[in-house]
Amino acid sequence: MNAWSNGGAQNKMRIFQRYNPLKIAKYVKTLFRGRLYIKDVGAFEFDKGRILVPKVRDKRHLSVMSEVNRQVLLLQSEMG
Numbered sequence: 001m002n003a004w005s006n007g008g009a010q011n012k013m014r015i016f017q018r019y020n021p022l023k024i025a026k027y028v029k030t031l032f033r034g035r036l037y038i039k040d041v042g043a044f045e046f047d048k049g050r051i052l053v054p055k056v057r058d059k060r061h062l063s064v065m066s067e068v069n070r071q072v073l074l075l076q077s078e079m080g
Contacts, residue, residue, distance in 0.1 A: 013037055019064065025071030038064065049076075 013035045028046045037043045045052045054061040
């Protein structure tokens with residue numbers, strides 16, 4: 001059993017009331033692995049500090065994934 005399957009705080013889904021790519025990117029980069037939900041957009045999973053390809057592969061979800069992952073890369077390059 002790993003740290004992600006022990007029912008700990010990591011299994012909680014963060015809910016964002018608004019789509020704010022930078023704020024979401026900071027969360028994804030910091031927590032590194034987990035799940036999140038964006039109101040009026042949908043649910044996403046992330047691992048290794050990047051949003052994974054969503055189960056719902058419509059234009060909106062893919063656009064959010066790309067934008068947040070781009071913001072994560074920008075944050076990493078600023079720190080690097």
